[in-house]
Amino acid sequence: xxxxxxxxxxxxxxxxxxxxxxxxxxxxxxxxxxxxxxxxxxxxxxxxxxxxxxxxxxxxxxxxxxxxxxxxxxxxxxxxxxxxxxxxxxxxxxxxxxxxxxxxxxxxxxxxxxxxxxxxxxxxxxxxxxxxxxxxxxxxxxxxxxxxxxxxxxxxxxxxxxxxxxxxxxxxxx
Numbered sequence: 501x502x503x504x505x506x507x508x509x510x511x512x513x514x515x516x517x518x519x520x521x522x523x524x525x526x527x528x529x530x531x532x533x534x535x536x537x538x539x540x541x542x543x544x545x546x547x548x549x550x551x552x553x554x555x556x557x558x559x560x561x562x563x564x565x566x567x568x569x570x571x572x573x574x575x576x577x578x579x580x581x582x583x584x585x586x587x588x589x590x591x592x593x594x595x596x597x598x599x600x601x602x603x604x605x606x607x608x609x610x611x612x613x614x615x616x617x618x619x620x621x622x623x624x625x626x627x628x629x630x631x632x633x634x635x636x637x638x639x640x641x642x643x644x645x646x647x648x649x650x651x652x653x654x655x656x657x658x659x660x661x662x663x664x665x666x667x668x669x670x671x672x673x674x
Contacts, residue, residue, distance in 0.1 A: 557593035568596035
C-alpha cells in the first residue's frame with residue numbers, strides 16, 4: 501500500500517501564505533478512503549439574507565464522518581462568481597469537511613473571501629517575475645481550461661490575480 505500524501509502541486513502560495521486547493525483536498529481524501537460526500541442546502545441566497553448561500557457538507561470514510569458548513573455572498577466572492585453563490589457555498593463546505601477528514605489545518609483557497617472593490621483598483625507596478633510555483637499553477641489551470649497565457653507579460657501580482665480568476669472559472673464550471 502502506498503503512503504497517502506497531499507500532492508504539493510495542489511498548494512498555492514499567495515503573499516507568503518500557503519493554501520490548498522479543493523482539487524487537492526479531494527485527491528487526498530480519496531487516498532485516505534473517502535467513501536462519500538454529501539451537501540445539504542441550509543440557506544438559499546435572497547435579498548432578505550443579503551444574498552448569502554449556506555451549505556452543509558458531510559464527508560464519510562468507512563469509520564468516520566466529518567461535517568462542516570460553508571457560505572458565499574456577493575461580498576465574499578469575486579464578481580464572476582456572484583451568479584454561482586450556491587455552488588461556491590457548497591464547494592467551501594466540502595473543502596472544510598475534507599480538511600477535517602484529511603487533518604489539514606491549511607485553509608483551502610476556495611474558502612478565501614475576496615473584496616470586489618479591489619478588482620477595480622489600479623494594479624501596483626512591480627518588476628518581480630512570477631514564482632515557479634505560480635507559473636506551474638497557471639500552466640495547470642490554463643491547460644485544464646484551454647486558456648492561453650502570455651507568460652512574458654506577468655509579474656507576481658498579476659499572476660496571483662490570474663490564478664484567482666482561473667480558479668473562479670474552474671469552480672463556476674463545477
